[in-house]
Amino acid sequence: MSVNRSWVLAHRPEGAVAATDFGFREEAFTPSDLAQGEILVRSRIFSCAPTIRTWLNPPGRSYRGAIEIGEAIRGMAAVEVIASCHPRFSVGQLVTAVAPWQDYAVLRPDEAAVPVTAIPEGMEAVDAMTLYSPNSLTAYFGLFSVGEPRPGMTVLVSGGAGSVGAMVCQMARIAGCRVVAVAGGQEKCRWLMESCGADAAIDYRSQDLPGQLKAACPKGVDIFFDNVGGDILQAAVDRMVAHGRIVLCGQISAYDSGEPAAGPRDMMKLVYGRVRMEGFVVGDYAEHYPEAMRAIRAWAASGQIRSRVDLREGFDVLPSAFTELFKGQNMGTLLVQIPDP
Numbered sequence: 449m450s451v452n453r454s455w456v457l458a459h460r461p462e463g464a465v466a467a468t469d470f471g472f473r474e475e476a477f478t479p480s481d482l483a484q485g486e487i488l489v490r491s492r493i494f495s496c497a498p499t500i501r502t503w504l505n506p507p508g509r510s511y512r513g514a515i516e517i518g519e520a521i522r523g524m525a526a527v528e529v530i531a532s533c534h535p536r537f538s539v540g541q542l543v544t545a546v547a548p549w550q551d552y553a554v555l556r557p558d559e560a561a562v563p564v565t566a567i568p569e570g571m572e573a574v575d576a577m578t579l580y581s582p583n584s585l586t587a588y589f590g591l592f593s594v595g596e597p598r599p600g601m602t603v604l605v606s607g608g609a610g611s612v613g614a615m616v617c618q619m620a621r622i623a624g625c626r627v628v629a630v631a632g633g634q635e636k637c638r639w640l641m642e643s644c645g646a647d648a649a650i651d652y653r654s655q656d657l658p659g660q661l662k663a664a665c666p667k668g669v670d671i672f673f674d675n676v677g678g679d680i681l682q683a684a685v686d687r688m689v690a691h692g693r694i695v696l697c698g699q700i701s702a703y704d705s706g707e708p709a710a711g712p713r714d715m716m717k718l719v720y721g722r723v724r725m726e727g728f729v730v731g732d733y734a735e736h737y738p739e740a741m742r743a744i745r746a747w748a749a750s751g752q753i754r755s756r757v758d759l760r761e762g763f764d765v766l767p768s769a770f771t772e773l774f775k776g777q778n779m780g781t782l783l784v785q786i787p788d789p
């Protein structure tokens with residue numbers, strides 16, 4: 449008999465999320481019989497993603513299903529199949545899936561909203577959770593399908609040093625664009641210019657954002673890939689060229705505030721500028737994942753894209769690591785590895 453630890457939602461955060469909003473549970477774990485179509489998995493790596501924060505809000509203020517009080521937190525994970533009653537999955541296989549923050553869980557792949565996907569033979573689980581993860585697909589479809597870049601365009605990326613943002617910067621560079629990234633802190637800005645192909649990087653915390661944006665984008669912004677919203681979105685709207693595109697990927701500046709994300713102040717700028725502002729959800733492009741993955745693998749093999757991982761260790765650190773996302777304390781995709789007990 450083993451122990452199954454879990455992190456559950458103890459109470460809904462009011463404003464900024466704190467580690468104390470999470471509750472720890474420990475239960476004796478005895479594997480029970482699986483029903484047809486179920487797999488029993490053991491967690492290996494969890495991804496701390498900002499979107500989880502929106503699921504902690506009350507129903508109605510949560511996009512895609514609020515987590516109930518007392519329910520386990522869920523998020524993307526790399527898990528190992530330890531028992532299977534599903535024809536596509538076998539014992540010992542590593543898969544990526546949305547899974548509860550627990551040591552062990554029963555998953556039903558055929559009912560999963562996010563596909564349960566086998567990690568290909570020879571691929572490291574960490575790579576499946578970074579370079580080849582849904583975040584890279586998000587960057588790909590947001591940039592190429594919504595943003596429609598052409599060589600010579602200026603692409604502005606907020607949350608530029610994050611998991612999605614750093615991929616967008618590198619892909620925009622591959623598309624022949626001029627890349628301007630926005631991130632918090634000199635260290636992240638330096639990394640964006642040295643390693644992610646950014647032509648300019650703006651530290652939004654320490655500088656006059658509208659002034660810096662004007663200096664970095666003298667001809668204006670053709671495509672704004674927005675992970676952040678708020679003041680950054682406002683400043684970008686003021687710099688968009690005619691027929692520019694604003695790709696709405698996320699609004700992280702609002703997730704931890706308890707308030708809905710506000711839009712730009714002067715929508716007439718978008719009217720007269722004929723600017724297209726479009727939200728998207730990566731899952732809508734699922735049928736095109738294979739072609740995107742082929743491109744991502746080829747770019748990674750030729751050294752044109754790479755990912756940076758901020759790897760933490762231990763089931764205990766999951767809540768505190770998660771709260772760091774909203775203070776910008778992660779340096780790359782924030783993963784928590786769960787060692788064997």
Ligand SMILES: NC(=O)c1ccc[n+]([C@@H]2O[C@H](COP(=O)([O-])OP(=O)(O)OC[C@H]3O[C@@H](n4cnc5c(N)ncnc54)[C@H](OP(=O)(O)O)[C@@H]3O)[C@@H](O)[C@H]2O)c1
Pocket residue numbers: 497498499582583586607608609610611612613630631632633636675676696697698699700701702728729730731773774775776777778780781782
């Ligand atoms: N549309 C989709 O299908 C889809 C799919 C996946 C993710 N997303 C969205 O993509 C965005 C990025 O996600 P990610 O996983 O790549 O996260 P991430 O960027 O790796 O991590 C979060 C980063 O956001 C920045 N940040 C946090 N609070 C901020 C604030 N108040 N103002 C400005 N920046 C702030 C911090 O960087 P700094 O140090 O630079 O502040 C932090 O390091 C999120 O909005 C997420 O919801 C959308």
